Amino acid sequence: MNDVRQTVTRTDESGTDTNGAPARQQTKRIQTETAADASTTAQNIVWYILGFVEILLGLRFILKLFGANSESSFVNLIYSITSPLTAPFDSIFGVTSTTAGQTRSVFEPSILVAALIYALIAWGIVKLITINQKTD
Numbered sequence: 001m002n003d004v005r006q007t008v009t010r011t012d013e014s015g016t017d018t019n020g021a022p023a024r025q026q027t028k029r030i031q032t033e034t035a036a037d038a039s040t041t042a043q044n045i046v047w048y049i050l051g052f053v054e055i056l057l058g059l060r061f062i063l064k065l066f067g068a069n070s071e072s073s074f075v076n077l078i079y080s081i082t083s084p085l086t087a088p089f090d091s092i093f094g095v096t097s098t099t100a101g102q103t104r105s106v107f108e109p110s111i112l113v114a115a116l117i118y119a120l121i122a123w124g125i126v127k128l129i130t131i132n133q134k135t136d
Contacts, residue, residue, distance in 0.1 A: 043126050050122035056082050061111040067103035089114045
């Protein structure tokens with residue numbers, strides 16, 4: 001829940017215009033400030049971490065599927081970072097691979113399962129954070 005605070009400033013000026021006719025000018029300035037409470041901040045942190053993990057897992061899935069060269073430093077970095085994330089799910093399904101020339105394409109459904117499980121865990125954490133919050 002965000003705390004919203006508005007500051008309204010009004011000015012009312014009277015005078016004459018360039019022709020000498022009476023003129024009146026009204027100005028209204030509204031300044032809005034919002035501040036997130038600790039619960040919203042915690043929720044956002046959980047979702048940002050999940051987004052980062054999902055992007056890494058998606059990169060791993062695409063690199064494996066398209067047969068990226070694992071000797072490349074970038075590909076090796078992605079594989080080494082995501083290896084602990086997919087390790088608990090590696091033995092759930094078999095790995096399907098095809099070879100075309102020197103390119104070996106690998107389909108690992110365990111990466112998709114890992115992404116789904118981590119999303120469910122993040123959703124559960126966010127629900128635990130908001131369990132006692134009142135809804136508007």
